[in-house]
Amino acid sequence: MFGLLKAGGKGKIINLSQVGHLVQRRLLDLGITEGSEICVKCVMPFGGPVMIESCGQCVGIRRREAVQIEVVKL
Amino acid sequence: MEIALIGNPNTGKTSLFNNLTGSYEYVGNWSGVTVEKKVGIFKNNIGQLIDLPGVYTLNPLSKDEGVVTSFFLNESVDRLLNILDASQLERNLHLTLQLLEFEKPALIGLNMIDVANKRGIQIDAGKLSEVLGVPVVPVVARSGKGCDKLVDAISTKSTQPVKKNLVYYGKEVEEAIVTLTGMLHGKTDLSVRFLAIQYFEGNEYVRDYLHSIDDQQKLNPVKAKLESKLQKQYEVKSLANYIYQKRKEVIEGIVAEVARKSNSVIPLSEKIDSIVTNRFLGMPIFLLLMYFMFMLTFDWLGTPLSDLLDGFLTGPITVGFEKVLTAIHASDFIHALIIEGLVAGVGGVLVFVPQIFILFFFISLLEDSGYMARVALVMDRIMESVGLNGKAFIPMMIGFGCNVPGIMAARTIETPRERLLTILLTPLMSCSARLPVYALFVGAFFAGNKALVVLSLYVLGIIVALTLAKIFSTTILKSETSLFVIELPPYRLPQFQSLWRSTWDKGKGFVRKAGTFIFAGSVFIWLLSYAGPSGLKVDMDHSYLAAIGNAIAPIFDPIGFGTWQASASLITGFLAKEAIISTMNIIYFVPNDASLQGLMADYYTPLAAYSFMVFILLYIPCLATVATIYKETNSKKWTAFSMIYAFAIAYVLSLIIYQGGKLFGLV
Numbered sequence: 001m002f003g004l005l006k007a008g009g010k011g012k013i014i015n016l017s018q019v020g021h022l023v024q025r026r027l028l029d030l031g032i033t034e035g036s037e038i039c040v041k042c043v044m045p046f047g048g049p050v051m052i053e054s055c056g057q058c059v060g061i062r063r064r065e066a067v068q069i070e071v072v073k074l
Numbered sequence: 075m076e077i078a079l080i081g082n083p084n085t086g087k088t089s090l091f092n093n094l095t096g097s098y099e100y101v102g103n104w105s106g107v108t109v110e111k112k113v114g115i116f117k118n119n120i121g122q123l124i125d126l127p128g129v130y131t132l133n134p135l136s137k138d139e140g141v142v143t144s145f146f147l148n149e150s151v152d153r154l155l156n157i158l159d160a161s162q163l164e165r166n167l168h169l170t171l172q173l174l175e176f177e178k179p180a181l182i183g184l185n186m187i188d189v190a191n192k193r194g195i196q197i198d199a200g201k202l203s204e205v206l207g208v209p210v211v212p213v214v215a216r217s218g219k220g221c222d223k224l225v226d227a228i229s230t231k232s233t234q235p236v237k238k239n240l241v242y243y244g245k246e247v248e249e250a251i252v253t254l255t256g257m258l259h260g261k262t263d264l265s266v267r268f269l270a271i272q273y274f275e276g277n278e279y280v281r282d283y284l285h286s287i288d289d290q291q292k293l294n295p296v297k298a299k300l301e302s303k304l305q306k307q308y309e310v311k312s313l314a315n316y317i318y319q320k321r322k323e324v325i326e327g328i329v330a331e332v333a334r335k336s337n338s339v340i341p342l343s344e345k346i347d348s349i350v351t352n353r354f355l356g357m358p359i360f361l362l363l364m365y366f367m368f369m370l371t372f373d374w375l376g377t378p379l380s381d382l383l384d385g386f387l388t389g390p391i392t393v394g395f396e397k398v399l400t401a402i403h404a405s406d407f408i409h410a411l412i413i414e415g416l417v418a419g420v421g422g423v424l425v426f427v428p429q430i431f432i433l434f435f436f437i438s439l440l441e442d443s444g445y446m447a448r449v450a451l452v453m454d455r456i457m458e459s460v461g462l463n464g465k466a467f468i469p470m471m472i473g474f475g476c477n478v479p480g481i482m483a484a485r486t487i488e489t490p491r492e493r494l495l496t497i498l499l500t501p502l503m504s505c506s507a508r509l510p511v512y513a514l515f516v517g518a519f520f521a522g523n524k525a526l527v528v529l530s531l532y533v534l535g536i537i538v539a540l541t542l543a544k545i546f547s548t549t550i551l552k553s554e555t556s557l558f559v560i561e562l563p564p565y566r567l568p569q570f571q572s573l574w575r576s577t578w579d580k581g582k583g584f585v586r587k588a589g590t591f592i593f594a595g596s597v598f599i600w601l602l603s604y605a606g607p608s609g610l611k612v613d614m615d616h617s618y619l620a621a622i623g624n625a626i627a628p629i630f631d632p633i634g635f636g637t638w639q640a641s642a643s644l645i646t647g648f649l650a651k652e653a654i655i656s657t658m659n660i661i662y663f664v665p666n667d668a669s670l671q672g673l674m675a676d677y678y679t680p681l682a683a684y685s686f687m688v689f690i691l692l693y694i695p696c697l698a699t700v701a702t703i704y705k706e707t708n709s710k711k712w713t714a715f716s717m718i719y720a721f722a723i724a725y726v727l728s729l730i731i732y733q734g735g736k737l738f739g740l741v
Binding site for chain 2 (some may be wrong): 017020022023025026027028029030031033041042044045046047048049051055056057058059060061062065
């Protein structure tokens with residue numbers, strides 16, 4: 001789902017359980033969890049990481065994990 | 075009084091530390107730059123401030139974060155100073171709630187109120203203090219505003235938390251806490267509530283601690299029973315998640331009470347980000363910045379300054395020493411020791427101080443501005459393809475300054491395999507101590523393309539590191555797990571004062587080493603070159619130094635520098651890389667650097683010189699680095715491996731360059 005989002009796309013996380021345990025924990029530490037609104041800031045070329053913004057802070061995650069995050073578009 | 079400073083990464087913890095203690099401390103702006111426990115004395119002498127690495131929670135993922143948890147479990151502290159980022163209050167309060175559960179006197183420094191205001195967030199510090207039951211002092215750590223009030227609060231106010239149990243975790247959890255309290259009664263001095271909650275959250279450090287004081291057969295069922303009960307009753311995913319949600323509810327309540335939000339403007343940070351981390355421009359911008367950094371260090375600014383300093387050292391200073399020595403009628407031995415040994419050896423290294431400080435200045439600038447974390451993001455794709463992650467690039471960048479802090483910075487990498495790989499490969503980053511060697515050789519052989527030749531060595535180091543990462547990660551260090559989640563702090567305009575501090579902090583080690591290690595080494599090397607089997611004051615070619623060098627010189631014949639001089643300097647280079655230069659200055663004793671460069675042409679061809687530089691770049695890490703690798707990996711096997719593979723790869727590459735170059739008719 002997340003893979004459909006382009007830079008500038010906004011969404012709300014509805015399911016994080018597909019994402020690896022460690023990444024889930026780290027995102028939680030940063031306050032990103034189910035229900036968080038996120039905005040894709042940029043997508044690096046060649047399958048590189050994705051920069052997302054949530055509550056005014058920017059976080060970089062890998063494409064692989066980003067695709068596993070289930071979101072609904074806003 | 076001992077006070078621990080604790081807070082989330084990128085909340086300005088280290089800036090606050092500097093402002094409160096007035097000591098020269100290292101300021102970083104990428105997650106987890108504080109890799110060791112650092113202690114400073116408060117400006118007004120009220121006690122010691124302990125700077126801990128930045129953490130989001132007390133339940134650690136990386137070794138770096140584990141430092142904080144073990145500090146809490148094993149060391150005593152009088153007060154906790156929690157620094158909060160006012161613009162990220164929700165996230166920061168998760169840590170605060172855990173700290174308050176620890177039930178030690180605490181107080182809060184509310185930082186970045188200016189940033190929060192710019193984002194349209196107004197926070198009522200008085201109200202926050204009321205709600206949390208601890209003093210809250212607004213500060214701007216970067217400028218030092220409010221710091222004196224904070225110090226006043228630390229020294230005067232009673233900081234014993236007035237409210238207990240801010241978070242009610244629900245009937246089931248609270249009952250389990252009571253059960254554990256009964257079991258642990260009298261067995262620990264720490265807050266049992268804190269221990270119990272952390273234990274339920276799955277904190278491994280706390281679990282090990284509890285198992286060490288009580289029977290794990292008795293402890294485990296309590297947690298397991300609680301988890302299954304909650305899962306049945308509330309359909310929660312896990313106990314940890316349930317606890318997190320409970321805290322979150324409380325935090326949402328607090329924030330609603332103390333913060334007011336109005337419409338915000340887009341921070342400058344986002345505008346810069348759209349360029350710096352642009353899909354296609356990100357990498358070119360990074361390379362351009364690197365190029366600019368090297369041109370400044372070697373061509374535009376650094377070299378002229380070094381030449382000036384060299385002129386001063388070989389001119390007035392040497393003449394001055396000669397005059398004094400003649401005036402006090404020093405013996406020939408003393409005269410030679412000081413002029414040919416010390417002035418040549420130590421001076422030869424000191425000459426490079428300007429270039430090294432310029433390089434350190436740039437590294438500090440990258441760290442302090444927030445660009446470093448972006449580099450990690452931009453580099454992640456490449457790093458991932460060789461089995462590393464983008465974060466590994468940061469230790470490597472720091473390694474350009476000095477490998478020792480670089481290797482320590484690898485602690486922020488969460489997965490053990492990637493961390494070990496980064497530790498093993500960071501020594502391939504060309505540290506500042508290797509720079510004088512290049513500077514000398516490019517001056518002698520590649521005067522037209524100084525910066526370019528040196529840049530090629532730095533790039534070679536990176537390429538070799540990435541290639542080896544790929545090889546190691548597919549052979550001896552195979553594993554699937556990899557974790558890359560990185561916080562990108564907002565850009566901050568670096569302040570000159572803190573930049574200068576961190577540049578000085580990094581550079582002073584180099585100067586200090588010149589005054590101690592290189593000083594002693596120079597005397598020793600000079601003595602070896604002055605004495606020989608046939609007595610003192612022998613011809614250098616018949617000295618002990620020549621004998622030692624000659625013994626191993628044949629090994630280096632195939633790679634272009636089988637002279638005893640080169641071999642001898644390589645041996646001293648293991649002690650410290652810049653010792654290569656002081657050794658050469660002593661061996662080829664000449665009145666000034668310019669003629670040393672002329673003399674080099676008799677011993678090296680340009681091709682051999684390049685081969686020598688490549689060898690210096692890659693061969694065995696210096697003693698301090700090897701010691702750090704041992705300390706960080708805690709493994710003799712990996713330490714030995716790091717030395718052996720480096721030597722092998724250096725030899726093979728130099729061989730390819732020298733013999734291959736000869737085939738193509740280069741000299």
